[in-house]
Amino acid sequence: MASSGLQTKKRDNHNGHFVQPTNPNVATMQEDVLYHFHLSTSTHDLPAMFGDVKFVCVGGSPTRMEAFTKYMAKELGLDHPGAEYPNICVGTDRYVMFKVGPVLSVSHGIGIPSTSVMLHELIKLLYHARCSDVTVIRIGTSGGIGLEPGSVVVTRQAVDASFKPVFEQMVLGKRVVHRTHLDERLAQELMQCGADLREFPTVLGNTMCTSDFYEGQGRLDGALCSYSEKDKQEYLEAAHAAGIRNIEMESSVLAAMCGACGLQVAVVCVTLLNRLEGDQVNSPHEVLVEYQERPQRLVGHFIKKRLAAAGNPRDL
Amino acid sequence: MASSGLQTKKRDNHNGHFVQPTNPNVATMQEDVLYHFHLSTSTHDLPAMFGDVKFVCVGGSPTRMEAFTKYMAKELGLDHPGAEYPNICVGTDRYVMFKVGPVLSVSHGIGIPSTSVMLHELIKLLYHARCSDVTVIRIGTSGGIGLEPGSVVVTRQAVDASFKPVFEQMVLGKRVVHRTHLDERLAQELMQCGADLREFPTVLGNTMCTSDFYEGQGRLDGALCSYSEKDKQEYLEAAHAAGIRNIEMESSVLAAMCGACGLQVAVVCVTLLNRLEGDQVNSPHEVLVEYQERPQRLVGHFIKKRLAAAGNPRDL
Numbered sequence: 015m016a017s018s019g020l021q022t023k024k025r026d027n028h029n030g031h032f033v034q035p036t037n038p039n040v041a042t043m044q045e046d047v048l049y050h051f052h053l054s055t056s057t058h059d060l061p062a063m064f065g066d067v068k069f070v071c072v073g074g075s076p077t078r079m080e081a082f083t084k085y086m087a088k089e090l091g092l093d094h095p096g097a098e099y100p101n102i103c104v105g106t107d108r109y110v111m112f113k114v115g116p117v118l119s120v121s122h123g124i125g126i127p128s129t130s131v132m133l134h135e136l137i138k139l140l141y142h143a144r145c146s147d148v149t150v151i152r153i154g155t156s157g158g159i160g161l162e163p164g165s166v167v168v169t170r171q172a173v174d175a176s177f178k179p180v181f182e183q184m185v186l187g188k189r190v191v192h193r194t195h196l197d198e199r200l201a202q203e204l205m206q207c208g209a210d211l212r213e214f215p216t217v218l219g220n221t222m223c224t225s226d227f228y229e230g231q232g233r234l235d236g237a238l239c240s241y242s243e244k245d246k247q248e249y250l251e252a253a254h255a256a257g258i259r260n261i262e263m264e265s266s267v268l269a270a271m272c273g274a275c276g277l278q279v280a281v282v283c284v285t286l287l288n289r290l291e292g293d294q295v296n297s298p299h300e301v302l303v304e305y306q307e308r309p310q311r312l313v314g315h316f317i318k319k320r321l322a323a324a325g326n327p328r329d330l
Numbered sequence: 331m332a333s334s335g336l337q338t339k340k341r342d343n344h345n346g347h348f349v350q351p352t353n354p355n356v357a358t359m360q361e362d363v364l365y366h367f368h369l370s371t372s373t374h375d376l377p378a379m380f381g382d383v384k385f386v387c388v389g390g391s392p393t394r395m396e397a398f399t400k401y402m403a404k405e406l407g408l409d410h411p412g413a414e415y416p417n418i419c420v421g422t423d424r425y426v427m428f429k430v431g432p433v434l435s436v437s438h439g440i441g442i443p444s445t446s447v448m449l450h451e452l453i454k455l456l457y458h459a460r461c462s463d464v465t466v467i468r469i470g471t472s473g474g475i476g477l478e479p480g481s482v483v484v485t486r487q488a489v490d491a492s493f494k495p496v497f498e499q500m501v502l503g504k505r506v507v508h509r510t511h512l513d514e515r516l517a518q519e520l521m522q523c524g525a526d527l528r529e530f531p532t533v534l535g536n537t538m539c540t541s542d543f544y545e546g547q548g549r550l551d552g553a554l555c556s557y558s559e560k561d562k563q564e565y566l567e568a569a570h571a572a573g574i575r576n577i578e579m580e581s582s583v584l585a586a587m588c589g590a591c592g593l594q595v596a597v598v599c600v601t602l603l604n605r606l607e608g609d610q611v612n613s614p615h616e617v618l619v620e621y622q623e624r625p626q627r628l629v630g631h632f633i634k635k636r637l638a639a640a641g642n643p644r645d646l
Contacts, residue, residue: 037555046551049611050440050543077423105615107393108440124366124424125443127579131543137553175500184491185545186557186565225541227366227447229501235362237453237591239353241502249502263443275553295365299421 030146034276035137046142048135052105055142063102064143068116069317070136070150070277072129074264076110076121082153082310083112083119089314090115090321117317122152122264126181126225129264133271140277149200149278151316153309156221156262157231158285159254163297164305166214166312168204169196169221169281170257172265175230177222177256181270194266195273200280207316214284214308219259221281223266231261233293250289260285282309346462350592351453362458364451368421371458379418380459384432385633386452386466386593388445390580392426392437398469398626399428399435405630406431406637433633438468438580442497442541445580449587456593465516465594467632469625472537472578473547474601475570479613480621482530482628484520485512485537485597486573488581491546493538493572497586510582511589516596523632530600530624535575537597539582547577549609566605576601598625 040046045056053060073079080099087093092115102111109132112119120136122129140148158165171179172194181192201218208216228236232246253261265281272279284305286295295302356362361372369376389395396415403409408431418427425448428435436452438445456464474481487495488510497508517534524532544552548562569577581597588595600621602611611618 035553037550037552039550039555040553043551045610045612047610047612075423107391123439123441123444124447125439125441127441127541127543127546128439128444130541130546131440134542134544134552134554141553176503183542183546184540186548186561187492187568190556224500225443225446226450226499227443228450230443230446230499232502234353234355235359236353236450237351237356237457238450238587239355240506245502252503271554294361294363296361296363 031276032144032146033137033140033148035141036274040138040141046138048139050106050108050131051103051111051135051139053103053139060139060143064113064118064139064145066116067113067118067140067143067145068148070118070120070148071153071313072120072122072132072150072268073153074122074124074155078306079110079119079121080112083114083117085310086117086314086317087114089318090117125263126223126267130267130271133268137271137275137277149280150268150272151279151313152264152268152281152283153313154262154264154281154283155286155306156260156283157287157289158260159250159258159289161217161259161285161288162215163285163287164214164308165285166208166216166308167221167260167283167285168201168208168216168218169265169283170201170218171220172196172223172269172281173220173256173258174266175222175224177253177258181266192270192274194269196269196280197278200278204280204282204312204316207312207319211312211315213311216312217259220257221265221283222253222258222261224261224263227263231289235293261289282313284308347592348460348462349453349456349464351457352590356454356457362454364455366422366424366447367419367427367451367455369419369455376455376459380429380434380455380461382432383429383434383456383459383461384464386434386436386464387469387629388436388438388448388466388584389469390438390440390471394622395426395435395437396428399430399433401626402433402630402633403430405634406433441579442539442583446583446587449584453587453591453593465596466584466588467595467629468580468584468597468599469629470578470580470597470599471622472576472599472601473603473605474576475566475574475605477533477575477601477604478531479601479603480530480624481601482524482532482624483537483576483599483601484517484524484532484534485581485599486517486534487536488512488539488585488597489536489572489574490582491538491540493569493574497582508586508590510585512585512596513594516594520596520598520628520632523628523635527628527631529627532628533575536573537581537599538569538574538577540577540579543579547605551609577605598629600624
């Protein structure tokens with residue numbers, strides 16, 4: 015491992031946008047154990063393993079992130095018979111991580127806390143690996159509001175359950191509120207990719223990020239439910255009037271943390287159902303599987319376009 | 331499937347404490363798709379599959395929950411050469427579920443939202459299966475405060491980051507606060523099991539439940555950190571003075587939801603480090619693995635004692 019002093023010097027002499035934790039302590043740590051990845055600066059050569067990463071795609075489901083890696087390998091012409099894409103985090107079962115070329119694929123589980131743990135360690139990993147100009151995209155699933163199931167939503171603003179573009183957390187027992195920030199130009203680029211493909215409806219809209227799938231999203235079918243169907247409908251209609259087109263459970267923390275650390279960030283989720291018409295996810299399995307591939311196809315197209323425009327991935 | 335009407339009648343005529351969702355809609359649903367378990371009342375005979383469940387053990391890590399099932403099979407004399415314990419939720423990668431005799435073992439991932447999704451579906455599963463007198467125990471890992479690493483904490487009260495015994499959630503955009511409720515007699519029974527075993531220190535203490543592993547727990551080694559070492563130390567010392575002996579990320583939602591639906595509930599976590607002395611989890615892998623087995627051994631002993639006292643598991 016290069017010393018932190020050397021790393022800082024190298025960063026200052028470079029024109030690219032390096033990934034930079036806002037925590038100054040990270041630069042002075044002798045060893046950094048990324049516990050939930052089962053990686054460490056003292057046992058792994060992170061610059062050699064990850065230095066060329068330009069795109070990080072994240073999603074809740076481990077198998078979906080593995081499937082995305084195989085898909086990207088084919089799309090980038092990096093696949094060959096017998097190729098294997100081993101899970102880099104094989105020493106733990108908390109998250110999975112795969113890499114093909116400049117594309118890193120990481121699972122984050124369900125919800126803000128699971129995603130925040132992963133992001134803390136991902137941002138530190140990209141920093142230790144001296145990565146620059148990294149784009150992070152969540153490819154996920156969601157419930158739609160007023161959209162045909164299978165529609166893909168590119169998020170304009172990640173908002174909370176009160177429709178505000180903020181991420182709230184408790185720090186040392188006190189409530190701290192951060193603005194969520196997604197990259198507007200990146201969202202437009204992704205919308206253009208949807209238009210290029212013409213394979214499924216793609217819309218730009220606000221995404222509501224909640225901390226529960228049932229009561230937190232106004233569902234009537236959870237083990238607990240403290241409101242009426244009328245209350246629910248009014249809430250979802252108010253959300254729609256506020257420009258919200260889908261609901262999921264991770265976008266706000268992604269927007270807040272990545273935005274703070276110099277990463278371009280976007281959220282692309284498919285809608286599995288129209289919440290104005292029901293609560294249960296009961297489409298046939300094969301239909302749901304095809305829906306889940308849509309954000310992957312859109313983001314795959316985006317990555318290929320970016321790489322083609324750059325000519326050389328190293329210049330991205 | 332028996333109709334909901336029949337189920338209700340049967341429940342009323344029985345002396346046991348049935349698992350009862352507080353949401354009245356569940357009783358009238360024609361089909362209930364437990365989406366994140368990939369189970370449904372129309373495709374699975376839930377009473378036949380789960381009707382005899384008396385103990386549900388939950389924990390973050392899927393492999394730990396599988397290991398616990400194999401351990402319990404041996405302890406209960408239900409293991410035999412070549413025995414397999416298939417993952418009941420094999421159709422999804424969100425959670426895993428294993429069963430041996432009256433013991434169900436389910437993973438919940440990291441954090442309150444991931445746990446709340448699982449609990450909504452678990453409580454409905456136990457209701458549809460007509461289970462009665464069910465005890466739910468979380469067997470997890472945590473950071474200790476002022477304890478020797480490897481100590482096991484049986485939770486007296488699950489408190490939030492302000493040290494209050496509450497679970498706060500957003501419902502239809504409004505803040506709702508629930509009391510957390512853990513069973514005192516059950517905690518005492520578990521403490522007695524620790525004393526019976528004499529294998530590791532077991533203490534009764536309050537457990538702080540946070541929504542982040544880094545800033546949310548006062549760590550200095552995350553990608554973001556907005557406070558000083560002094561601020562951190564003061565916070566952890568105030569937590570210790572409030573009776574808090576460990577910090578994790580799921581206890582409060584477990585206490586609030588299970589308590590509301592007629593389930594006896596407890597939390598038993600091992601501490602992987604002493605947070606008054608550091609932030610990084612950097613003990614050798616084999617030491618951490620042995621620590622993680624301690625709550626399993628304690629709860630395994632508890633289950634055997636309960637079963638022996640009942641004579642017949644059906645009378646529990």
